[in-house]
Amino acid sequence: MKLKSILFVILVVLGSTQLCLAGTLSGKVSSAAGSVVWVEDPSSKVEAPAKPFVIDQKGLLFIPHVIAVPVGSTVDFLNSDSVAHNVYWTKIGDNKSLGHNLGTWPKGEKRSFKFDHPGVVPLLCNVHPEMSAYVVVVPTTLFAITDSSGAYIIQNVPDGAHNVSVWHEGMKQQSKQVTVNGATTADFTLTK
Amino acid sequence: MRLKRGMFSFFLVLFLVYPAVTHAIPAFSRQYQTSCTTCHNDFPKLNDFGKAFKDAGFKFPADDETFLKVPPTMLGSPAQKDQFPHVIWPGSIPGITPIGLRMNTYFQYSGQNRNNFNTLAGPPGTVAPFIPQTDFDAGFFSIFAAGNFGSDIAFWVDDDISVSGDNSAGGLGDGYLKFVNIGRFFKLPNNALHLRAGHFELELPFTQARSIDISPYDIYSQFNLGAQNPAFVKQQNVNNQFTMADGANGVEFSGGLHTGGYYWVVALVDQNTSGVTQSANTSVFIPSPTGGANGGVGFASDANFKDMYARFAYRFNLEQDRKSRHAIQAAGATGPRDHTYLTLGSYYFYGRSVQRFSGTDLVGAPAVLTAREPFYRVGGDFTFNYRTLQIYGLFMYGHDTNQLPVDITGTLVPLPLTSTSPAPVGFVHGTPAAFNGGFIQADYMPLPWIMTIMRWDAVNSGPDRINGLGINTATPFVVPFRSTRNRFTPGVQFLIHANIKASFEYQFRPQQFVTVVTNPITGLPVAVQQFRTNTAVAGLEWVF
Numbered sequence: 001m002k003l004k005s006i007l008f009v010i011l012v013v014l015g016s017t018q019l020c021l022a023g024t025l026s027g028k029v030s031s032a033a034g035s036v037v038w039v040e041d042p043s044s045k046v047e048a049p050a051k052p053f054v055i056d057q058k059g060l061l062f063i064p065h066v067i068a069v070p071v072g073s074t075v076d077f078l079n080s081d082s083v084a085h086n087v088y089w090t091k092i093g094d095n096k097s098l099g100h101n102l103g104t105w106p107k108g109e110k111r112s113f114k115f116d117h118p119g120v121v122p123l124l125c126n127v128h129p130e131m132s133a134y135v136v137v138v139p140t141t142l143f144a145i146t147d148s149s150g151a152y153i154i155q156n157v158p159d160g161a162h163n164v165s166v167w168h169e170g171m172k173q174q175s176k177q178v179t180v181n182g183a184t185t186a187d188f189t190l191t192k
Numbered sequence: 193m194r195l196k197r198g199m200f201s202f203f204l205v206l207f208l209v210y211p212a213v214t215h216a217i218p219a220f221s222r223q224y225q226t227s228c229t230t231c232h233n234d235f236p237k238l239n240d241f242g243k244a245f246k247d248a249g250f251k252f253p254a255d256d257e258t259f260l261k262v263p264p265t266m267l268g269s270p271a272q273k274d275q276f277p278h279v280i281w282p283g284s285i286p287g288i289t290p291i292g293l294r295m296n297t298y299f300q301y302s303g304q305n306r307n308n309f310n311t312l313a314g315p316p317g318t319v320a321p322f323i324p325q326t327d328f329d330a331g332f333f334s335i336f337a338a339g340n341f342g343s344d345i346a347f348w349v350d351d352d353i354s355v356s357g358d359n360s361a362g363g364l365g366d367g368y369l370k371f372v373n374i375g376r377f378f379k380l381p382n383n384a385l386h387l388r389a390g391h392f393e394l395e396l397p398f399t400q401a402r403s404i405d406i407s408p409y410d411i412y413s414q415f416n417l418g419a420q421n422p423a424f425v426k427q428q429n430v431n432n433q434f435t436m437a438d439g440a441n442g443v444e445f446s447g448g449l450h451t452g453g454y455y456w457v458v459a460l461v462d463q464n465t466s467g468v469t470q471s472a473n474t475s476v477f478i479p480s481p482t483g484g485a486n487g488g489v490g491f492a493s494d495a496n497f498k499d500m501y502a503r504f505a506y507r508f509n510l511e512q513d514r515k516s517r518h519a520i521q522a523a524g525a526t527g528p529r530d531h532t533y534l535t536l537g538s539y540y541f542y543g544r545s546v547q548r549f550s551g552t553d554l555v556g557a558p559a560v561l562t563a564r565e566p567f568y569r570v571g572g573d574f575t576f577n578y579r580t581l582q583i584y585g586l587f588m589y590g591h592d593t594n595q596l597p598v599d600i601t602g603t604l605v606p607l608p609l610t611s612t613s614p615a616p617v618g619f620v621h622g623t624p625a626a627f628n629g630g631f632i633q634a635d636y637m638p639l640p641w642i643m644t645i646m647r648w649d650a651v652n653s654g655p656d657r658i659n660g661l662g663i664n665t666a667t668p669f670v671v672p673f674r675s676t677r678n679r680f681t682p683g684v685q686f687l688i689h690a691n692i693k694a695s696f697e698y699q700f701r702p703q704q705f706v707t708v709v710t711n712p713i714t715g716l717p718v719a720v721q722q723f724r725t726n727t728a729v730a731g732l733e734w735v736f
Contacts, residue, residue, distance in 0.1 A: 059258045060226050082254035083241070084519065086527035104523040106515075126527035127241075129227045129690070 023182040025142075025154045030189040031168040032150040036068040036136040037188070038143035039154060040163040040175075046141055048072035052112060055123070055133060057085045062123060062133030066169065068143050074114045075135060082107050085125050092137065093119025101126075120167060136167055157184075166190060218691065218735050219290030219338060220250070225261040228690040228735075233530070233580075234643040235693065235735065236402040237635075240530045243450040244520045247383070249346035249372035250338050253520060262287035264342065284342035296331035296733035298406075305725040308706050330357040331731070334365070344372040348392075365401060366439065368392045375447070388444040393437070394501050395446065395457040397537050397573035397586050400437040404635070406697040406729050409586075410649040410679060411629045412437040414669075416567065416592045418625035419655035420607045421662035423717050427607045428655060430592045430625040432545035432567055440499075441492050451520055452509045452533070459501040462493035463543060497544050497564075505537030505573070524579075535575040542568045549597060549609065551616040556600070563619050567592040571630065585632035592626070595619035627653035629676075645683035645697075652676040661708060661717045670704050673722040677702035695731040700724065 029035040052074040056063045058081055069075060079085045088101035095117065102111040115121065121135040144152040157180045164186060165175040171190035178186045221228055228235050231242030238246065244253045252259045268282025306323045313320030336350030347369050352362035368390030375385030393401045400412045415435050418428025442461030448454040510532045511517040521528035544564045551561040571588035597605040597616030605616050629651035636644045657675045659667045669677065683697040705719040 059261070060224065060230075081258070082252065084521055084523055084528040088526065101526050103525055104527050106519065106523070127521070127529075128230055130225065 022156045023159050023180045023184055025157045025162075025164070025178065025180055025184050025186060026152060027185045027187040028150045029146050029152065029166055029168065029187070030150065031146075031171050033146055033148045034066045035146040035150065035152070035166055035168040035188075035190070036066065036138070036143060037146065037152045037154065037164065037166050038068065038136075038138040038140050039157050039178075039180075040165060041140050041142055041158065044140070044142075044158075046070050046072060046139060048074075052076045053135075054078060055135070056080050057087075057125070057131070060128050060131060062125075062131055064133070066134045066136065066145060068136040068138055068145055069115060070141050070143070071118045071137050071139050072114065072116055073137070074112055076110050076112050077102060078110045079105055079107050084127075085131075086127065087111065087123055088126060089121045089123055091119075092117050092121050095119065120173075134169060218292035219286075219288075219336075220245075221691075222288060223262045223286060223290065223339075224252075224259050226259075229640070232690075233637060234404050234635075234685055234687060235691070237404045238402075240451055240521045241528070247372075247449050247451065249340050249344050249370060250348075251340045251346075260287075264340075267342075281343065283345070284340075286339040289337070290339040291335060291337045292735055294332065294334045294336070294733070294735040296731055298329045298331055298729055298731045300327050300329060300730075301325060301728040302327075303724070303726040305704075305723045308704075308723055308725075311706055331355075331733075332362075334362075336365070346370040346372060364391055364439070366390070366392045383449055384447045386446045388446065389442075391439055391441050392444065394440055394459060394461075394541075395444065395503055396436060397503070397505070397539060397571075398584060404643065404685065404695075405633075405645065405647065405681070405683065406695055406731055407681060407699060408437065409631050410651050410677065411586065411588050411631060414588075414590065414627060414629065414651050414653070416590055416625050416627060416653075417655060417659060417667070418592065418594060419658040421658045421717075422606060423662055424658050426623060426658065427596060427604065428594045428622060428625045429547065429563060429596045429607060429619070430545070430565060430594050430655075431547060432565070432592050432625075434499075434543060434545065434567070436541070436569060436588070440501075442498070444501075450507070452507050452518070452531070455503075455505045455507070455537075457501070457503040460498045461501065463495040463497050463499050463546070495544065495546055495564075499541065499543030501539070501541045503537060503539040505535055507533050507535040507575075509533045529579060530577055532578050533575070534577075536572070537574070538570075538572045540568065540570045542566070545592065549616050551597070552600070554600070554617055556615075559617075561597070561616055561618065563595040563597075565593045565595055580637040582635045583632070584635075585630060587628070587630040589628045590626060591624055594622040594624050596622040625655050627651060627656070629653075641687040643685040643687075645681070645685070647679075647681040647683070649679040649681065650676055660705075661719055670702055670725075671706070673703035673705045673719050691736060692734045693732070695733065696728070697731075698728045699726060701726055 025039060048070045053067055053069050054076045055067060056078040077087050084104050084106050086102065086104040090096060090099040092098035098117055102113060105111055115135060115137045118137045118139040121137060123133040123135060125131040142154050142157055144154045146152045159181050161177055161179045163175055164178045165173060166188045167173045168190050171192055174188055174190055178184065231238060231245050233239045264284035264287050266284050268280060270282055272279045272282045302323055302325055310320040332352050333354045334350060334352045338348040340346050349367040350365035352365065355361040368388050371387040373383055374387050393399060400408055413435050416430055416432040418430030419426050420428065440461035442459055444457060444459035446457040448456060509517045511522050516523045522531045544566050547563045549561045551559055553559040569588055569590045571586060573586040575584040596619060598618055598620050599605050599614035600617050605613050631647060631649045633647040652675055654675050656667060656669045657672050660671045679702055680700040681697055685693055685695040687693055701724050703722040703724055705722050707721045708717045708719055711718045
């Protein structure tokens, strides 16, 4: 009984400490929807979710157009169209040696790929050149995608100084130091 | 004389300038928000998906509605089908006006030998028509619209607004409705029967109207002009202006698909004795039933007989993967691609050409004599496609019955008829006028934006050569030195964008001549000092 009480007190103290040291980072990105914001936190270990992320191909579109995934995540590529599609990318980040072609598959089938390298993956379909999408592989679990107003919110960001990066299609990626202390706001203005 | 020489130059220039009529469909790009390359390898050449799209009635072969980014405008709720026949069957029109525009422009170069024809100009001091070595030329500015009205009814209209910068020189290309898969009303297998009606290019083995080549296929523009050189005993009363590339007015039944298996066509079309639509065939006594109120300004044909065209082809898809073999496109390692396939086909056209003469009847009274000369064109074709390499070819044999005019004594009236010729009273059968020829072409795309082309054309026509030997007899066939006119045409095309193309073509043209001597033994004219007038052409084309 005494031991249980001690453990309970320790948990309460640790929990309170955590609450005090973790804040919320929020703000707006000038490029509005579809921007990926992530907090680079080298100290934390990135654990990719077991459940794969999903990108569908429907109506000659990748859906969604942009997703962000922690490094090590698996993405399932579906095909809901009655025409065959393929998915390929020529690089991850600036590393062209990481280019890959998933091949061709018809409606109802899927291909999966585990992204072990961080960076922006520009997805293409070589028979429908107008199709494009992005998988932004981030080296953290602290990330968000902006909503239609450009707003984002990242929970559980440890207090302290962090390097926060923002990416948006067609814009220059931007990084800046942000000191998080509780509820913190950081806005970004991206340029082409 | 000057007129004849002028005609040489005219046809020479025409041959150089006349580009293949080509069409692509930006309207579909807008409706489906997809690139031209979804349907075209090198516009307007269709890839396998483009063929399936066309076969389906200008829509996606399956789940079309999920691909349309611009929904169609409904002309009635689909639920109204239940109320038929008390309501109009509900259809639709495209949500945006499905219009595309096209323009092309050319630069051409003619070899030095073009000046050889200056010797035909006439007496000293006569100015010959000048053929420049280099020349810029405006091509077509065309408008086209196509789409689907629902109920598997497709439409297509295209028209050249201007040709070579002349606003009045354009004309209708194709304009038709296609009722896709009407066999379903008769419980026939899927795609077993389609119906097309209107004005259209015949379902040729290889389209001329939508060819990627700058210059047209020689055999498609071959009309049958019988030998009419007075220096030769052999004479032919054949002046059949029909060419396979002509547009036709009529109806066409077809079945099958272009992406695999069989495909057949039977078309009944107006007789076209002059080679062009006879829109001015009018009578003040028998007005056209259209009465001029619906575009009808007369009768498009001058004969009761309808010409008939038939074609059958079978495409063997040769993909090893069975699943892929039956798909619209093959599943390549890096993405969908055209199938590896072999198509074998044959075609047949039967018609009658009409010639009318002022003559007399058997008692000497003035009469109009009409020669109705049956003719046919028959041939075969093949296509072999492997990845981005396609080799295809066509052979054609043309045959025209020859009815020679005779006078009251039964003697042949020398051709061509002149004001001093004896009055013809009838016709007798002579040696048929025949020709044959075809082409073989190889298209290879080393990169998705580069098309390399090698083509060989050949047209073998004894009458054409005989006519050429009588230099005084104008021939549109580049004064052939030999019976067979061979032409090699390498080319390369670059897609600057999916809708902009730069094309280059070099034509090793058939041998020609301007010098004729008389064979001292036979007394017949002989052509000597042959030469080639090779030409090059560069073009820019864009659609939007």
